[in-house]
Amino acid sequence: MGKTINIAIDGPSGAGKSTTARKIAEQLGFLYVDTGALYRSIGYFVLQQGKNPSERNDVVPLLDGLSVSFDYVGGEQRVYVNGEDVSDYIRTQPVSMAASDVSPFPEVRSFLFQTQRAIAEKENIVMDGRDVGTVILPDADLKIFLTASAEVRAKRRFLELSQKGIPCDYETILADVNQRDYNDSHRAASPLRKADDAVLFDNSAYDEETTVALITNLIKEKLTI
Numbered sequence: 001m002g003k004t005i006n007i008a009i010d011g012p013s014g015a016g017k018s019t020t021a022r023k024i025a026e027q028l029g030f031l032y033v034d035t036g037a038l039y040r041s042i043g044y045f046v047l048q049q050g051k052n053p054s055e056r057n058d059v060v061p062l063l064d065g066l067s068v069s070f071d072y073v074g075g076e077q078r079v080y081v082n083g084e085d086v087s088d089y090i091r092t093q094p095v096s097m098a099a100s101d102v103s104p105f106p107e108v109r110s111f112l113f114q115t116q117r118a119i120a121e122k123e124n125i126v127m128d129g130r131d132v133g134t135v136i137l138p139d140a141d142l143k144i145f146l147t148a149s150a151e152v153r154a155k156r157r158f159l160e161l162s163q164k165g166i167p168c169d170y171e172t173i174l175a176d177v178n179q180r181d182y183n184d185s186h187r188a189a190s191p192l193r194k195a196d197d198a199v200l201f202d203n204s205a206y207d208e209e210t211t212v213a214l215i216t217n218l219i220k221e222k223l224t225i
């Protein structure tokens with residue numbers, strides 16, 4: 001089998017990475033790999049076991065004998081914990097928090113390392129996450145660091161929640177975005193940072209459609225595909 005094409009998309013929360021990566025993969029006919037779903041699965045499992053996701057001594061022993069895997073059903077990524085499909089349970093707020101709590105532990109990151117690497121060797125992929133270009137796929141064919149200003153990301157989140165009728169406050173959301181950026185970029189294990197050879201793409205001034213179109217063009221141009 002010939003070498004596969006791997007595209008890495010990293011960046012902070014709220015920059016639109018997953019929607020952008022999914023649409024780009026669709027356009028190129030590649031698989032979209034959502035690495036956040038793997039961290040969410042572990043967060044979900046820790047909660048299910050009645051343990052504390054921010055307590056390393058609670059989390060690390062649970063990794064022993066644990067199996068986290070994923071596959072594709074009708075083109076959609078599904079995630080499994082010990083063989084059980086947990087995809088429908090990992091998008092809740094408590095699981096988001098739990099995923100964020102477990103993700104700084106080096107044992108959790110190395111536990112998921114091979115699962116992420118293996119798919120890149122087998123398939124053409126667009127993989128999104130925080131450390132794809134820096135740690136998981138340092139030899140990716142193209143790396144994109146997708147970001148937007150904290151104010152724009154907070155405004156998008158504010159509009160999204162408001163449209164759903166969820167009461168929220170812009171200043172609180174902005175403080176939360178800034179706090180998460182700080183946590184993500186200051187953790188000891190695989191902090192969020194742009195790989196030296198990644199293309200910086202700030203989509204503060206663009207909507208989703210324009211972001212997807214510009215990045216797809218960039219990929220086609222750089223990879224001549």
Ligand code: DC
Nearest residue numbers: 035036037039099100103129130131
């Ligand atoms: O992208 P997401 O919101 O689904 O990610 C869930 C959590 O997992 C988030 O707090 C960051 C973390 N994560 C990570 O540390 N490394 C990745 N490659 C992907 C996600």
